[in-house]
Amino acid sequence: MNEKLLILGDQAVALGALHAGISGVYAYPGTPSTEITEYIQQSPLARERGVYSDWCTNEKTAMEAALGASFIGKRALVCMKHVGMNVAADAFVNAAMTGTHGGLVVLAADDPSMHSSQNEQDSRFYGKFAMVPIFEPSSQQEAYDMVREAFDLSEAVKLPVLMRLTTRMAHSRAVVTPAPSREPNGISFSEDRSRWVLLPVNARRRYSEVIALQDELRKRSAASTHNRYQPGNRQGVIACGIAYNYLMENYPNGCDRTVLKVSQYPLPVEPLRQMMADCDEILVLEDGQPFVEDQLRGLLDDTGKIRGRMSGQLPRTGELTPDNVRAALGLPGIALNEPSEYVVPRPPALCAGCGHRDVYTMLNEVAKEYENSKIFSDIGCYTLGALPPFRAIDSCVDMGASITMAKGAADGGLFPAIAVIGDSTFTHSGITGLLDAVNSKANITVVISDNLTTAMTGGQDSAGTGKLEAICWGVGVEREHVRVVVPMAKNYDEIRRVLREEIEYPGVSVIIPRRECIQTLKRNLKKQRS
Amino acid sequence: MKRDIILSGVGGQGILSIAAIIGEAALRKGLYVKQAEVHGMSQRGGDVQSNLRLSSEPIHSDLIPRGGTDAIIAMEPMEALRYLPYLSPEGWMVTNSTPFINIPNYPDTEQLLKTLKERPRVILVDADALAKDHGMPRAVNMVLLGAASAILGLDASLLEEAVAGLFASKGTEVVEMNVQAFRLGREAATQQVKGAGHAE
Incomplete structure (x- = not known):
């Protein structure tokens, strides 16, 4: 197999991992990392081998599942965007403490310049913090080659290996020549049973071992052909x-x-x-x-x-x-054309026909009826509700923060405290916050704007599809305060009424405006036609 | 041989298909290729661009240095001008003249087109009208690619093969339509290139 492929850096990582013999990829979508998992989901080789590739609920569940695969000797890849490392951090840092058995590679795709992110944190700090090796490819071919080396290194030193891409490597195509593919590992168990149980007595021993490994890691870096x-x-x-x-x-x-x-x-x-x-x-x-x-x-x-x-x-x-x-470098500048005066910014916007538009139209209208209403929002397409014409939201911080910030504000006396969160973000990190709110009977109104997909990253499966009401009931939201509406102009009277009733209810209420994402709808219709 | 190309437009206008076709044709010619794309949030009706680099020598950077671009290929006139500081003094602009207006402060279209016409080495084709008039409203991007082929320095036959390759799975009818769209654009542009006295 030495055909030349013109593929994205993300796809080079995916192919490298498949050819290195992974048994599973564990990930939550996030720009610029999403295409890695998507490539494996569509790969015939992955299908033939039964490589696990379903989306996970969040980066922490992904990291832990991959560690479980490593525990039984299999190779696993975990992928996420840089801020996903914050969510996975508990599992990631402690996976260095337990160590690995089958090769475990954690891929973080950083987004300097914040093309699609809320900060530009550098994942290499996490690697140093956890004291694990870090790989940072300079070309798509190197990305492909390095994944296999990362798995080999992980199996040699029994540590997870962090691989870091940035946007321009993740989303740039170049020619990659693949190497022969190798088989996944069979099941085996580590001889040292105690290192997987991080009781203080075991953890202290492991910590010393990880520190003692650092010289070895530096020697390997010095000998690496990539340095x-x-x-x-x-x-x-x-x-x-x-x-x-x-x-x-x-x-x-x-x-x-x-x-x-x-x-x-x-x-x-x-x-x-x-x-x-x-x-x-x-x-x-x-x-x-x-x-x-x-x-x-x-x-x-x-x-x-x-x-x-x-x-x-x-x-x-x-x-x-x-x-x-x-x-x-102090090299002489290049003469440039002047920018044209006829160019104005063209910011992204919610699509025409998107259900989030109806949600914000209604929320703006009803919120205006209250002097101090605040709308805490979250991470997703609906964050665009911050821009004109809506200018509807007062916050967007991290996955799930809408519900918990609304709760904190309500605890302090804000009324009405409204949270807006998407379906995928809700299952990613919103459920635990909702439980907090229920347990303290916080006076908040939660809008789960359900478009049945993880839309912003391109329409991946959403973990809560078909389960949102049951999740809310299960967490303890009263049945009569879990309301479902269809966000369309013809339903505005009903939506207005439901919003007013649930804002006035002095406790936790959840409103679920549900309508399929216009992009996935178009794509599905196209598929049906062809 | 080196061609540094910026493809620009609005999310959903099909610049990545153009990039894929040029990239494929360049590979068949044995050239090195790098192509940086934009995914994610900016795709939602915002401006999008792709840096496409072709060369007979190995290519280092995925991004084109400012002032070094040989051709800007734009699905929309304002998005052509957005990358002016990236264009080399000898560079070409190939742009669709139909504006995509999804913002309230879009500049005056006449002024915009006048600015473009006053520049040297500009190919301005109404790809929307050409495609619509020939009953292929969804092949606007292939009309534009055809127009760009007049100055790309890649054989038209290689590009046509790559067009056919991209649409092969959709049947011969779709392939033929897109190849025809390509030829329409190429013909419109060839006349303009001759008129400008800059045929390559």
Whole structure:
């Protein structure tokens, strides 16, 4: 199998994982990571092998299920966007404490410049925090190759391996030549039973073991073919992941600087010492936060040699580009056309015909009847309710925060406190908050805007489809205060009435406006026609 | 040979199909290809773009440096102008002239088109009208691709094969329609390129 494929970085990871012999991929959709799992779901090889690939309810359940697969000796891949690492963090950090048996690779897709995210946190900090190896490919081919190495490394050192992509690697296509595929592992169990039971007595022993492993990990980083020292002049550059490409783009005839390409962590110490001796200044190029730069500078920066985002050579925020890297390298600028005066921003908007539009039209109208009404919203397409023409929402923070923030505000005396959350976000992280609200009889009105899919990431299955009322009843919301409406203009009178009644009810009520996402509806109709 | 191309438009206008076809044709020609896409939130009626790079030499960056773009191919005129600072001084703009107006402050269309016409090396085709007039309203993007083929430096036959390949699963009728749309656009553009005295 040496055909050449023009595939996304995400797809290269997916194919690499399949060919490395995974038994399952565990994930919750999130831009820019979604296409990894989708590729495996559509892969004939995955189907033939029975590779597990259903979407999980959230990143934490995904991480834990993958650890279970690892426990029985199977290889598993976990995928998420960077903020998903926050949700999975409890399981992720402690998976380093238990260690793994079958290979376990955790893929985090970071989104510097926040193209589709609420922050630009850098997942490499999580890898360092959990003290596990980190891989950061610089090309789609390297991404493909590295996944297998990551599984091998995981099985060799018995730790999860973190693989980090950024948006431009995840969502860019290039040619990948696949390697021969290998079979998944059979079932086996680890000889050390106690390390999986993190009682303090076992955890203390494991913590010492993980710390003792760090030297070994650094040695492997130093020996890695993905970390390369290229001697040159006394101006040094450390280029991490895809930053290496932006560097080389600016030297079409070859780079005369001393370059350390970094794609595997923990940082190898020897080549860094070498560069410190060989160079008068060192520019650190890394997409995301100044992870390497910060380690090299420390608080005191007693070398005075380290340049990068913290020193101002590169912008402190936003993704790297060939242009800001060029400026940081001190190369002459390129003459540019002036921007046109006839260009205005074109922000994204809720689709024409989307049910969320009807929900916000009604909410705005009814909320206006109260002096202090606040609408706490959440993560999804409906966050676009913040933009004109609706300007309906007062908050959007993290998955599930709508319900719990409304509860906290209601506890403090706000009325009416309204939460708006999508169906997929509700099952991801809204149910526990709803239970809190029920237990304290909080006076909140929760709107679960149900479009029967995970819409913003492209219409993946939603874990709560067909179960939302039962979940709300089960959590303890009174049956007569779980109301379902169909968000369409012809039902506005009914929706208005239901909203008013449930806002006036002094307790937890849930209103479920339910209508299929207009995008999935169109796609399904198209499928039926063909 | 190097072609750095920015494809631009509004979410849902079909720029990724254009990118896929050019990419496929370039691969068949044995060129290196990189193509950065936009997925996610910005697709909901917002502006979208794709950086497509073709070269006989290995390509480093997934993103095109500013001032280095050889061709902007736009499904919509304002989205062509959005990337002006990325266009090289010798670069071409190939754009559909029918505006996509989904915002209240869309600029004056006449002024917009006048600005475009005043620029050197611009191919302006009414891809919407051409497609509609020939009974293929869903092949607007293939008309535009055909127009762009006049300046891309890739053989039209290679591109047509790639068009056919992309639509093969939908039957010969759909394939033929899209190939015809491609030819319509190519013909419209070839006249303009000759008129501008810049035929390649």
